[in-house]
Amino acid sequence: MTSRHAHAETAPPREGRLAAFLGVFRYSHRALGLVWQTSRGLTLGLALCTLVAGVLPAVAAWVGQLIVDAVVAAMAQHRDGGAPLADLLGPVLRYVAMEAGVVALIALAQRGLAAQQSLLRALLGQKVNVMILEKAGTLSLSQFEDSEFYDKLTRARREASTRPLGLVNKTFGLAQNGISLVSFGVLLVQFSPWALGVLVLGALPVFVSEARFSGDAFRLFRWRSPQTRMQMYLETVLAREDSIKEVKLFGLEPLLLDRYRRIFDSLYAEDRRLTIRRETWGFLLGLLGTLAFYGAYGWVVVDTVAGRLTLGEMTMYLMVFKQGQAALSASLTAISGMYEDNLYLSNLYEYLEQPVARETGRRTRGARPGDGIRFEGVSFTYPGAEAPALSGIDLHLTPGHSLALVGVNGSGKTTLIKLLTRLYDPGEGRILLDGSDLREWDLATLRRRIGVIFQDFVRYQLKVGENLGAGDVAAFGDEARWQEAARRGLAEEFIATMPAGYHTQLGRWFKGGQELSGGQWQKIALARAYMREDADILVLDEPTAAMDAAAEAAVYADFRAHARDKMTVLISHRFSTVRAADQILVIDGGRILERGDHPSLMAEGGRYARLFRLQAQGYA
Numbered sequence: 001m002t003s004r005h006a007h008a009e010t011a012p013p014r015e016g017r018l019a020a021f022l023g024v025f026r027y028s029h030r031a032l033g034l035v036w037q038t039s040r041g042l043t044l045g046l047a048l049c050t051l052v053a054g055v056l057p058a059v060a061a062w063v064g065q066l067i068v069d070a071v072v073a074a075m076a077q078h079r080d081g082g083a084p085l086a087d088l089l090g091p092v093l094r095y096v097a098m099e100a101g102v103v104a105l106i107a108l109a110q111r112g113l114a115a116q117q118s119l120l121r122a123l124l125g126q127k128v129n130v131m132i133l134e135k136a137g138t139l140s141l142s143q144f145e146d147s148e149f150y151d152k153l154t155r156a157r158r159e160a161s162t163r164p165l166g167l168v169n170k171t172f173g174l175a176q177n178g179i180s181l182v183s184f185g186v187l188l189v190q191f192s193p194w195a196l197g198v199l200v201l202g203a204l205p206v207f208v209s210e211a212r213f214s215g216d217a218f219r220l221f222r223w224r225s226p227q228t229r230m231q232m233y234l235e236t237v238l239a240r241e242d243s244i245k246e247v248k249l250f251g252l253e254p255l256l257l258d259r260y261r262r263i264f265d266s267l268y269a270e271d272r273r274l275t276i277r278r279e280t281w282g283f284l285l286g287l288l289g290t291l292a293f294y295g296a297y298g299w300v301v302v303d304t305v306a307g308r309l310t311l312g313e314m315t316m317y318l319m320v321f322k323q324g325q326a327a328l329s330a331s332l333t334a335i336s337g338m339y340e341d342n343l344y345l346s347n348l349y350e351y352l353e354q355p356v357a358r359e360t361g362r363r364t365r366g367a368r369p370g371d372g373i374r375f376e377g378v379s380f381t382y383p384g385a386e387a388p389a390l391s392g393i394d395l396h397l398t399p400g401h402s403l404a405l406v407g408v409n410g411s412g413k414t415t416l417i418k419l420l421t422r423l424y425d426p427g428e429g430r431i432l433l434d435g436s437d438l439r440e441w442d443l444a445t446l447r448r449r450i451g452v453i454f455q456d457f458v459r460y461q462l463k464v465g466e467n468l469g470a471g472d473v474a475a476f477g478d479e480a481r482w483q484e485a486a487r488r489g490l491a492e493e494f495i496a497t498m499p500a501g502y503h504t505q506l507g508r509w510f511k512g513g514q515e516l517s518g519g520q521w522q523k524i525a526l527a528r529a530y531m532r533e534d535a536d537i538l539v540l541d542e543p544t545a546a547m548d549a550a551a552e553a554a555v556y557a558d559f560r561a562h563a564r565d566k567m568t569v570l571i572s573h574r575f576s577t578v579r580a581a582d583q584i585l586v587i588d589g590g591r592i593l594e595r596g597d598h599p600s601l602m603a604e605g606g607r608y609a610r611l612f613r614l615q616a617q618g619y620a
């Protein structure tokens with residue numbers, strides 16, 4: 001049982017033959033639906049052009065027959081001296097003009113196809129990208145942290161503009177060639193239903209094998225996605241400005257590149273096996289089809305020589321055979337490219353259909369306004385983790401008071417903030433704001449009340465002012481507010497020295513972008529938190545680690561003044577910062593080890609007192 005289960009997880013699942021055959025068409029209808037929603041007019045135009053481009057080649061072949069037969073008849077009449085040349089030429093030239101018209105129509109249909117495809121590509125790419133990004137906005141943090149899910153998101157984004165249309169084009173291409181083949185069949189059946197039967201039977205095996213191998217490739221690609229993801233990651237580390245500094249200094253390039261190559265080699269071996277098998281079978285079975293074609297061709301020639309077919313009919317069949325072969329091989333190429341598009345769409349739809357089970361309440365006021373924040377027996381375990389990151393947390397913070405969290409790395413401080421901001425919900429216990437469970441609160445109202453800077457705050461590659469404005473979307477472009485926030489965050493001084501002040505582009509991604517030091521970025525982040533004027537809960541998760549001592553002292557002096565009637569939560573490893581808090585929690589292994597204000601914790605003589613003295617010695 002266990003081994004079967006393990007097998008099921010590591011090997012591509014096997015399906016029935018019919019399902020494997022139909023696998024390549026699995027997402028065609030969804031791709032069509034998508035195209036239909038994007039533009040009905042263009043989709044109908046595409047269908048019309050496909051139909052026209054599919055039927056007309058057979059019409060051209062038929063007119064070709066009429067021309068040759070008319071020529072032969074006219075030649076005979078002319079030889080017998082039956083009629084003047086001018087009278088004889090009329091009908092023949094009419095057929096030639098008809099053929100020219102048909103060929104011109106084919107060209108028009110093909111241009112129409114190309115034009116509509118290129119317009120649809122742009123519209124569809126935009127539509128799919130917007131769908132992906134809209135969905136991203138509704139997802140929870142834990143979904144982003146799930147590696148498989150994140151993988152789906154990145155892959156969905158990467159090829160959003162080409163894949164869906166690729167599948168539609170191939171499906172339409174297949175339809176067009178299918179229509180051509182059927183219309184050739186209609187012409188051929190007049191020659192002999194048997195010949196048609198032989199041709200169909202001859203072509204069938206190569207179709208089935210092509211579809212089947214495409215299905216195999218589809219499953220293979222899905223199954224190997226973790227390796228592909230590792231390759232993508234290595235590419236990022238090796239070629240991105242934010243990691244290249246360290247990669248160079250540690251001399252990691254050869255090591256990472258070697259890993260990158262080894263992944264490729266293992267994937268390539270599988271690819272090669274599949275490709276060789278596929279092409280070998282394709283060739284052998286294709287030969288069967290070609291034999292059938294040329295067998296029927298020989299038959300036509302024999303019948304013509306024996307006088308059972310006219311020269312015109314022979315010309316027509318000859319054209320039908322040639323074009324039939326071309327349509328067949330175009331269909332096979334379309335099928336073999338479809339698995340990758342299918343893979344893309346399966347991934348896209350799995351991403352788009354990811355459930356967003358997030359209940360959010362409607363409260364905009366708590367049951368007991370002014371009660372502040374309460375944690376009651378809160379425990380939390382990260383999805384997929386074995387041990388809880390927090391357990392049995394109780395705390396109460398009222399307006400006008402400050403709370404500091406201290407503890408070694410990984411003790412659970414940031415996790416507590418993530419629960420408070422409802423990036424996650426507790427596994428056990430509850431968190432109350434103004435007497436009401438966070439789950440009952442309207443999420444937007446809740447988030448408006450909280451101003452937070454995380455350790456890993458975002459360095460937006462936007463203007464300085466916009467980096468501040470991000471803290472309050474309602475005042476995103478409000479320059480007066482930017483200046484006020486920058487003053488509080490101690491960023492005013494260095495912003496004044498920048499080339500375009502608040503309008504200076506930050507980061508190196510865009511032309512003219514300026515890079516800031518670690519401490520300057522922190523000041524920007526701090527100022528961003530100050531943009532949230534309505535927030536009455538301020539959370540600073542190690543906001544000053546990269547600042548110089550004078551800046552840090554100034555930040556906290558201002559912070560205390562600003563936060564007089566607010567609730568503040570502060571995480572810091574510097575005890576000089578922590579000591580001023582009204583309430584200090586020492587967290588260890590996700591539990592509260594000690595609590596109290598600075599004097600009482602010092603008097604207690606426990607972990608806090610020991611660490612405080614240790615740091616004080618370091619400064620002495």
Ligand SMILES: Nc1ncnc2c1ncn2[C@@H]1O[C@H](COP(=O)(O)OP(=O)(O)OP(=O)(O)O)[C@@H](O)[C@H]1O
Binds near residue numbers: 145407410411413414
């Ligand atoms: N997204 C996550 N998924 C799974 N486990 C996580 C995740 N984030 C943190 N953890 C784990 O939860 C525990 C608590 O992490 P947390 O980030 O809360 O620590 P912290 O006290 O803030 O540490 P630091 O002082 O280093 O910032 C750690 O053991 C960590 O490995």
